[in-house]
Amino acid sequence: MEKFTTLDAIAAPLLRINVDTDAIIPSREMKRVSKLGLSEGLFAGWRYTAPGSREENPDFILNQPPFRDAKILLSGQNFGCGSSREHAVWALAEWGIRCIIAPSFGAIFQGNCVRNGILPVVFDETLVDSLASQVRADPANNLIKVDLVRRIVTAPDGQEHGFEISDGDREMLLEGLDAIALTLRHKQEIQAFRDADRGRRPWVYLD
Amino acid sequence: MTAKSLFEKVWQDHVVVPETDDTPAVLYIDLHLIHEVTTPQAFNVLRERGIRVRRPDLTLATMDHSTPTVPVTSLKDLDVVAEGSAARQIRQMIENCREFGIELHGFDRDTRGIVHVIGPELGATQPGKTIVCGDSHSSTHGAFGALAFGIGSTEVGHVLATQCLLQRRPRTLAVNINGQLAAGVTAKDIILALIAKIGVDGGTGHVIEYRGSTVAALDMEQRMTICNMSIEAGARAGMMAPDETTVEYLRGRPMAPQGADWDAAVKRWLALPSDPGASFDREVSLDASALEPMITFGTNPGMAIPVTAAIPERYSGPSFRKAMEYMQVEAGKPMLGKPVDLVFIGSCTNSRITDLRQVASVLRGRKVADNVKMLIVPGSQAIKQQAESEGLDEVFRAAGADWRESGCSMCLGMNGDTVPAGQLCVSTSNRNFEGRQGIGARTVLASPLTAAAAAVSGSIADPRTLETRQ
Ligand code: SF4
Numbered sequence: 001m002e003k004f005t006t007l008d009a010i011a012a013p014l015l016r017i018n019v020d021t022d023a024i025i026p027s028r029e030m031k032r033v034s035k036l037g038l039s040e041g042l043f044a045g046w047r048y049t050a051p052g053s054r055e056e057n058p059d060f061i062l063n064q065p066p067f068r069d070a071k072i073l074l075s076g077q078n079f080g081c082g083s084s085r086e087h088a089v090w091a092l093a094e095w096g097i098r099c100i101i102a103p104s105f106g107a108i109f110q111g112n113c114v115r116n117g118i119l120p121v122v123f124d125e126t127l128v129d130s131l132a133s134q135v136r137a138d139p140a141n142n143l144i145k146v147d148l149v150r151r152i153v154t155a156p157d158g159q160e161h162g163f164e165i166s167d168g169d170r171e172m173l174l175e176g177l178d179a180i181a182l183t184l185r186h187k188q189e190i191q192a193f194r195d196a197d198r199g200r201r202p203w204v205y206l207d
Numbered sequence: 208m209t210a211k212s213l214f215e216k217v218w219q220d221h222v223v224v225p226e227t228d229d230t231p232a233v234l235y236i237d238l239h240l241i242h243e244v245t246t247p248q249a250f251n252v253l254r255e256r257g258i259r260v261r262r263p264d265l266t267l268a269t270m271d272h273s274t275p276t277v278p279v280t281s282l283k284d285l286d287v288v289a290e291g292s293a294a295r296q297i298r299q300m301i302e303n304c305r306e307f308g309i310e311l312h313g314f315d316r317d318t319r320g321i322v323h324v325i326g327p328e329l330g331a332t333q334p335g336k337t338i339v340c341g342d343s344h345s346s347t348h349g350a351f352g353a354l355a356f357g358i359g360s361t362e363v364g365h366v367l368a369t370q371c372l373l374q375r376r377p378r379t380l381a382v383n384i385n386g387q388l389a390a391g392v393t394a395k396d397i398i399l400a401l402i403a404k405i406g407v408d409g410g411t412g413h414v415i416e417y418r419g420s421t422v423a424a425l426d427m428e429q430r431m432t433i434c435n436m437s438i439e440a441g442a443r444a445g446m447m448a449p450d451e452t453t454v455e456y457l458r459g460r461p462m463a464p465q466g467a468d469w470d471a472a473v474k475r476w477l478a479l480p481s482d483p484g485a486s487f488d489r490e491v492s493l494d495a496s497a498l499e500p501m502i503t504f505g506t507n508p509g510m511a512i513p514v515t516a517a518i519p520e521r522y523s524g525p526s527f528r529k530a531m532e533y534m535q536v537e538a539g540k541p542m543l544g545k546p547v548d549l550v551f552i553g554s555c556t557n558s559r560i561t562d563l564r565q566v567a568s569v570l571r572g573r574k575v576a577d578n579v580k581m582l583i584v585p586g587s588q589a590i591k592q593q594a595e596s597e598g599l600d601e602v603f604r605a606a607g608a609d610w611r612e613s614g615c616s617m618c619l620g621m622n623g624d625t626v627p628a629g630q631l632c633v634s635t636s637n638r639n640f641e642g643r644q645g646i647g648a649r650t651v652l653a654s655p656l657t658a659a660a661a662a663v664s665g666s667i668a669d670p671r672t673l674e675t676r677q
Contacts, residue, residue, distance in 0.1 A: 016525075016526050016529070017524075017526045018407055018408075018507050018526070020507070020638075020640045022619075022638065022640040022641075022642060022643045023640065023641060023642070026642055026643075026646075027244075027272075027619045027620060027621040027643075028620065028621065028646075030244065030621070031273060031290070031292035031293050031295070031296055031621070032292065032296075033247035033248070033295060033296055033299045034247070034248065034251070035248055045641060045642040045646065051628055051646035051647060052646070076526070077408060078407060078408040078411070078441065081407060081408065081441060082343065082438075082638060082640060083342075083343050083619075083638075084245065084341060084342055084343040084357040084358060084359055085244075085245065085359075086245065086248070086341075086359035086360040086361060087360075089359070090248075104408060104411060106411075106441065107411065107412065107441070107443055108343060108357050108358065108359055111358075111359060111362070112359035112361065115359065115361040115362070116361070166229075166231075166375070167228065167229040167230075168229055168230045168231055168373075171229075179361070179362075179365050179373055180252070180256070180364065180365050180368050180369060182373070183233060183365065183368075183369045183371055183373060184368075184369060186223065186224050186233050186371075189223050189224055189233070190223050190233070190235070190369065190370070190371055193223040193235055194235070194370075197235065201335075201472070201475070202468060202471075203333075203464035203468040203469075203471070203472050204237050204265075204333075204336065205264065205265075206264040206265070206462075207262075207263075207264040
């Protein structure tokens with residue numbers, strides 16, 4: 001997984017609330033058995049002019065020149081709610097998004113972000129709105145800086161805003177760590193748990 | 208001893224390594240349900256590392272999301288009826304299960320069905336278990352007093368490899384539901400009313416425990432309908448206390464414990480309900496006796512109103528206006544009487560036998576209106592057989608509805624069953640998101656009774672105005 005330390009990038013304001021994972025990637029765009037190529041289906045319902053077509057809708061923000069290169073997304077509350085599909089995060093990651101700033105996130109989506117090198121930052125609505133209007137004033141030059149080491153986002157106006165992230169998630173992103181390897185460090189505890197549990201609840205085990 | 212909630216008991220029973228400020232808990236998983244759409248990438252992770260599935264016996268596999276709902280008996284049929292990419296996903300699932308030694312409830316099995324329908328049906332879903340699946344409606348299984356939640360594909364790989372998950376302990380929300388339901392009002396109406404009340408992020412970060420006299424009086428299928436949509440309130444999971452209803456449902460099911468194990472299991476299950484005085488981080492209440500049949504009017508499940516009410520004017524803001532435009536509805540006007548193009552009965556929310564009996568009670572001796580197409584998709588092959596043995600399929604066909612094989616079907620429109628652009632579909636599923644059922648599809652969520660009433664009326668109708676026939 002790609003490590004995340006700092007970012008200095010164009011941000012795209014997509015200030016809708018409750019952007020669900022069906023909107024991020026519709027199910028019809030998910031019939032792949034690998035992660036590659038999913039970005040083609042990113043926001044397909046909004047990004048293209050007609051159902052099934054690949055003709056871009058010029059009104060959609062990610063189709064507009066400076067925002068095409070955005071690595072940061074600004075959005076409304078409950079971003080990524082709905083379906084658990086990790087395809088939503090894979091599509092965003094492949095497209096180039098590394099950080100999403102919103103007042104709140106769908107829980108499964110938020111976890112999926114961290115596991116795929118995307119940093120979810122929670123800021124209140126007023127702050128997200130303020131970042132969005134600063135960015136809009138000059139999208140190509142008013143970049144947002146994200147520093148995961150210091151847990152700080154620097155707005156285009158130079159103001160610094162601290163954000164919260166658990167140490168575990170931060171480490172996973174900073175080191176590009178992998179949860180399977182982390183968990184397998186506890187192999188012995190897992191084995192001991194299972195042996196004891198088998199005595200308590202033999203009916204759960206079917207082998 | 209301090210009083211513990213149902214959630215706390217199940218959580219504590221599964222902690223392998225406790226959580227700290229820096230690290231999440233390592234939580235043991237008792238049952239892992241898998242399906243064809245969210246697993247191919249997870250199996251690839253195992254292959255890349257050369258690891259095997261840790262506990263094939265605790266992994267239950269089926270095919271539901273992109274599978275056709277027209278009969279498929281061999282893989283040859285598949286290429287005829289399924290789109291190439293969907294067929295590839297299905298073949299990959301068969302291959303993955305074979306390679307990793309997982310039992311697959313596939314096309315050749317009459318146990319196949321929607322993953323959240325067959326878990327309970329087989330008796331694999333049990334009180335006190337931790338259950339996960341790469342699907343957000345895993346919360347369904349909480350109706351049995353299990354801690355069940357949806358996970359992403361990377362986590363699917365994690366569970367396959369370790370039979371554990373890294374989890375932060377969620378907060379708890381008690382939802383007290385009391386009072387007797389009026390005729391024509393069902394579990395679906397309860398959960399839609401609750402989401403309308405607390406909002407689509409009202410349960411974020413929480414595990415809900417549904418309690419109270421109304422919940423205790425519901426059968427297991429209705430309980431599952433409520434827990435199923437916990438995710439639509441943003442909750443991590445929904446749970447209900449196991450009781451005699453739960454035990455009776457599970458007795459004799461193929462994967463339920465047998466003999467002495469059964470007795471020991473029941474004893475343990477019935478000790479799981481929250482202790483008197485157990486505390487919750489939050490509580491809300493709902494008076495079930497005041498509820499009416501509910502329908503949605505917007506593009507998230509919280510935008511729901513009683514079927515006879517007008518769309519409230521209190522909503523404002525650009526997101527709301529977008530939703531109203533998309534749905535072609537207006538504030539201040541009722542949904543009642545709005546012409547309907549399609550009616551879909553199905554999904555893990557409402558596709559079980561009692562749901563189908565309710566639909567039949569409305570369709571019996573009536574016809575689906577000329578302007579309406581109606582699709583009825585049972586939740587599993589077993590439910591299909593049961594319905595056919597009761598003659599429900601004949602009621603459906605006689606009314607002019609289309610009766611299919613089991614699967615997710617039009618709930619997410621991945622298998623070719625989609626709602627054409629601009630058409631209005633009354634659906635018993637759980638999500639009315641923009642484009643969920645097809646590009647430009649307009650979805651109205653409702654109970655099976657309300658959906659059936661719309662089918663025979665040709666427009667959105669109050670099921671209480673139609674006499675039901677058993
Ligand atoms: S029926 Fe719908 S909600 Fe349920 S598992 Fe299938 S796609 Fe998901």
